Amino acid sequence: MRRFVLLLGISVLVAACTGAGASGSAPARTYNVATGSDQLVLQIATGGGLVPVEYTLTQTPWFALYGDGLAVIQGPVDASYPGPLLPNLRQLRLTPAEIQKIVAAADQAGLLGPDARFDATGIFDAGTTTFTTTVDGKTHKIDAYALGYEGGVGDATLAEARKKLTGFEDEVGDLAVFLNRVISDAGDYDAAAMRLFAGPIDTSEQNDQTRQVVAWPLSTDPSSAGEPMKAPNTRCIVVTGPDLATFLAIAKTANTLTLWTYGTSRYSVRVRPLYPDESGCPAS
Numbered sequence: 001m002r003r004f005v006l007l008l009g010i011s012v013l014v015a016a017c018t019g020a021g022a023s024g025s026a027p028a029r030t031y032n033v034a035t036g037s038d039q040l041v042l043q044i045a046t047g048g049g050l051v052p053v054e055y056t057l058t059q060t061p062w063f064a065l066y067g068d069g070l071a072v073i074q075g076p077v078d079a080s081y082p083g084p085l086l087p088n089l090r091q092l093r094l095t096p097a098e099i100q101k102i103v104a105a106a107d108q109a110g111l112l113g114p115d116a117r118f119d120a121t122g123i124f125d126a127g128t129t130t131f132t133t134t135v136d137g138k139t140h141k142i143d144a145y146a147l148g149y150e151g152g153v154g155d156a157t158l159a160e161a162r163k164k165l166t167g168f169e170d171e172v173g174d175l176a177v178f179l180n181r182v183i184s185d186a187g188d189y190d191a192a193a194m195r196l197f198a199g200p201i202d203t204s205e206q207n208d209q210t211r212q213v214v215a216w217p218l219s220t221d222p223s224s225a226g227e228p229m230k231a232p233n234t235r236c237i238v239v240t241g242p243d244l245a246t247f248l249a250i251a252k253t254a255n256t257l258t259l260w261t262y263g264t265s266r267y268s269v270r271v272r273p274l275y276p277d278e279s280g281c282p283a284s
Contacts, residue, residue: 031103032136034067038276041065041099042106043132044172046147049125053231057197057282058272060087063172065102066276069094071175072189082257086248089189089273098179102172106133109168110161112140118161119145121154131165191273194244195281198222199234201259201266214254216262217246223265227281236281238274 033041045061062074075088094102106112111133120126126146133140144165171178200223216222218239226237239247251271260267 028104031100031107033099033103034134037066037068037070039067040132040134040277041067042102042111042134042172044129044169045132046127046129049127054197054234054270057195057229057231057234057236058087058270060089060272061275064275064277065094065099069096069099070276072275073186075186082255085251085254085256085258085269085271087271087273089191090186091189092175092183092186094179101179103133103135105168105171105178106131107135109164111142111165111168115141116161117143117145118158118165119143120149120162123149129165129169131168189273192244192276193238193240193274193279194247195272195274196222196226196237196239196247197229197231197234197270197272198226198237198260198267199231201268212255212258213266214250214258214260216260216267217250218243222260222262222267222269229281238280 042063042065043061044063045059047056047059060074061072064072066072070091071094072089072091075090077088078084111131112135123146126149128143128145129147131140131142131144133142142165144162147162147169148166150159150162176183218225218237220226220237222235222237224235226235228234229236254269256270258269260269
């Protein structure tokens with residue numbers, strides 16, 4: 001996953017020093033992209049590797065761009081332990097011209113061609129980066145295993161394709177420099193829906209007394225609500241509207257080790273904010 005330098009303030013300073021405000025020269029062609037608020041234009045996600053099933057349930061794309069200009073990005077990760085329950089997702093608005101510039105760069109990186117997979121060899125326990133781009137009503141998907149670790153790539157053509165993908169990642173990961181403007185409107189991502197992954201905890205655990213304990217705030221019983229997942233003893237519950245607001249009021253101060261009580265039972269909870277093009281629980 002690439003770190004968004006712009007959220008650390010570094011790129012904001014760089015852009016300011018180079019004369020922010022313009023989004024650079026226009027691309028040579030105009031790309032036909034969707035304009036709807038729930039229509040995906042570009043997504044970059046890294047997942048997989050030797051990680052627990054529970055972890056994959058809460059993974060989010062680190063960049064997602066929609067037709068109305070909404071960009072959802074991952075902000076800096078809190079290194080404290082236990083970490084906060086809610087992920088640090090940020091959002092900002094891009095102009096139509098800026099969307100065109102990003103899509104043009106995606107085109108130059110080879111993301112608008114046939115679906116393909118560019119793998120490295122001799123590298124283990126790495127993630128796969130997936131680029132999903134929709135232009136002219138057609139969705140293109142490019143996968144690259146262990147992107148950024150190029151020691152296992154001997155073929156020159158493959159190495160060049162991966163180099164272009166890495167370069168595009170770097171551009172998108174530093175939007176203030178790439179778009180040549182100050183990114184000042186990034187705020188917390190306001191998800192309209194969220195998946196809650198709840199599972200029972202053995203109350204005899206010796207370290208329970210050191211954990212934060214809060215009451216489950218919803219009327220639904222976490223032991224039977226929602227849908228069962230492949231992860232052992234885990235259920236997915238999707239919350240929206242008032243239920244989401246009620247949950248967030250407590251979740252904003254909860255952490256990954258918080259115990260949630262319902263009756264005499266205790267539960268662990270993980271969360272996955274839904275993006276505008278997503279709904280429901282993941283396929284189990």
